[in-house]
Amino acid sequence: xxxxxxxxxxxxxxxxxxxxxxxxxxxxxxxxxxxxxxxxxxxxxxxxxxxxxxxxxxxxxxxxxxxxxxxxxxxxxxxxxxxxxxxxxxxxxxxxxxxxxxxxxxxxxxxxxxxxxxxxxxxxxxxxxxxxxxxxxxxxxxxxxxxxxxxxxxxxxxxxxxxxxxxxxxxxxxxxxxxxxxxxxxxxxxxxxxxxxxxxxxxxxxxxxxxxxxxxxxxxxxxxxxxxxxxxxxxxxxxxxxxxxxxxxxxxxxxxxxxxxxxxxxxxxxxxxxxxxxxxxxxxxxxxxxxxxxxxxxxxxxxxxxxxxxxxxxxxxxxxxxxxxxxxxxxxxxxxxxxxxxxxxxxxxxxxxxxxxxxxxxxxxxxxxxxxxxxxxxxxxxxxxxxxxxxxxxxxxxxxxxxxxxxxxxxxxxxxxxxxxxxxxxxxxxxxxxxxxxxxxxxxxxxxxxxxxxxxxxxxxxxxxxxxxxxxxxxxxxxxxxxxxxxx
Numbered sequence: 503x504x505x506x507x508x509x510x511x512x513x514x515x516x517x518x519x520x521x522x523x524x525x526x527x528x529x530x531x532x533x534x535x536x537x538x539x540x541x542x543x544x545x546x547x548x549x550x551x552x553x554x555x556x557x558x559x560x561x562x563x564x565x566x567x568x569x570x571x572x573x574x575x576x577x578x579x580x581x582x583x584x585x586x587x588x589x590x591x592x593x594x595x596x597x598x599x600x601x602x603x604x605x606x607x608x609x610x611x612x613x614x615x616x617x618x619x620x621x622x623x624x625x626x627x628x629x630x631x632x633x634x635x636x637x638x639x640x641x642x643x644x645x646x647x648x649x650x651x652x653x654x655x656x657x658x659x660x661x662x663x664x665x666x667x668x669x670x671x672x673x674x675x676x677x678x679x680x681x682x683x684x685x686x687x688x689x690x691x692x693x694x695x696x697x698x699x700x701x702x703x704x705x706x707x708x709x710x711x712x713x714x715x716x717x718x719x720x721x722x723x724x725x726x727x728x729x730x731x732x733x734x735x736x737x738x739x740x741x742x743x744x745x746x747x748x749x750x751x752x753x754x755x756x757x758x759x760x761x762x763x764x765x766x767x768x769x770x771x772x773x774x775x776x777x778x779x780x781x782x783x784x785x786x787x788x789x790x791x792x793x794x795x796x797x798x799x800x801x802x803x804x805x806x807x808x809x810x811x812x813x814x815x816x817x818x819x820x821x822x823x824x825x826x827x828x829x830x831x832x833x834x835x836x837x838x839x840x841x842x843x844x845x846x847x848x849x850x851x852x853x854x855x856x857x858x859x860x861x862x863x864x865x866x867x868x869x870x871x872x873x874x875x876x877x878x879x880x881x882x883x884x885x886x887x888x889x890x891x892x893x894x895x896x897x898x899x900x901x902x903x904x905x906x907x908x909x910x911x912x913x914x915x916x917x918x919x920x921x922x923x924x925x926x927x928x929x930x931x932x933x934x935x936x937x938x939x940x941x942x943x944x945x946x947x948x949x950x951x952x953x954x955x956x957x958x959x960x961x962x963x964x965x966x967x968x969x970x971x972x973x974x975x976x977x978x979x980x981x982x983x984x985x986x987x988x989x990x
Contacts, residue, residue, distance in 0.1 A: 534563055610892070625865050630644060683906065684986070690958070770788050775788060783795050943972065
């Protein structure tokens with residue numbers, strides 16, 4: 503098909519690329535008005551991103567528009583009628599949250615309210631992260647000071663980490679790298695996959711979905727393998743060096759890390775709604791009011807932790823010494839490793855949809871959009887048994903909070919005109935290989951054959967960029983740290 507054949511009535515051309523195999527689900531629209539060319543693009547079903555360029559003459563504007571259309575047609579885009587194809591399937595987790603029946607509240611140290619129901623949470627040595635269903639991700643200190651705000655295009659499913667890289671999986675099917683100053687889309691998941699949960703390990707992304715599927719994607723956003731488990735509604739996926747643990751309506755299934763075999767399957771007491779892992783065990787919170795500990799070696803159930811309502815989230819202290827759970831009735835529980843319940847207390851702010859333990863603190867995000875920090879030290883756990891808890895601090899946003907939005911086009915990237923001096927930046931180059939644009943390091947001292955995980959929105963064959971730093975991954979590729987600038 504030629505560019506002329508792709509042109510529709512008037513001055514607007516609308517194209518779509520929607521492959522049944524799941525490779526893409528996108529649109530591209532070009533509008534010419536005199537000497538101005540406007541481009542709108544994104545996933546089908548949303549308004550998308552916009553870019554406008556001005557040209558000295560009408561002829562040059564038309565030529566530029568024709569070139570853009572021809573490029574998309576060569577990549578498989580075709581004329582379409584906007585609205586005829588359905589939008590990407592997105593299932594927002596349907597949850598109910600009743601008031602807690604506990605007489606007291608958990609030992610909450612501080613609470614930050616994001617303004618919308620929140621599933622995403624990650625806590626590391628330096629920061630706490632929370633992502634909500636409005637697409638807002640906040641970065642806080644361990645004392646609750648709000649440090650930064652990221653505005654993503656769609657609701658956040660979950661936050662996951664791989665070493666010190668932080669990723670946000672969103673309802674738009676993209677997984678955004680939040681590790682640099684400006685976030686960028688590092689992975690894009692096939693359109694027919696209705697994402698429920700994500701985990702990442704050594705640059706390999708594991709995706710569980712509505713239909714009980716498990717999709718495994720490498721750092722270059724290329725499919726490695728996929729499997730369908732026996733159940734559906736797969737709200738759990740956890741991965742380590744040896745296996746991927748997939749929790750769904752019929753229990754937990756473990757697959758070899760390379761996808762070559764199923765290692766074991768264990769039917770849990772109820773549909774799995776959340777998962778947590780330790781070195782030798784995985785923990786599954788279920789709809790039948792229980793958390794179950796499964797041995798990673800063979801899937802046998804080692805212990806059960808009984809709650810009073812459906813379990814939405816769970817976590818443990820190192821080695822599983824204490825086990826925590828959050829239920830649909832806005833309560834949080836603390837158990838010993840053998841299943842003895844120490845206490846059940848109210849969260850003070852809705853049901854805990856996700857949680858994470860770090861350094862004697864339990865962090866939860868809830869249906870009311872709060873991120874709460876709970877004292878989970880042994881002394882605080884014992885004090886809570888007798889009803890002694892602190893007064894929670896209410897964290898407020900700073901007046902001038904920096905907000906970062908994802909990179910969308912090469913034009914949105916700052917430029918530099920000179921190669922940086924040694925030690926002050928790394929030069930990378932985009933090259934076309936086998937129909938895909940790859941990124942390799944040009945600067946000396948790096949392995950030139952390794953690819954760089956790099957924003958797809960700004961990849962252009964022949965373009966060179968300067969990044970603050972690159973770090974090698976155990977998967978044999980480089981990740982970007984710091985600012986990205988185009989070299990012109």
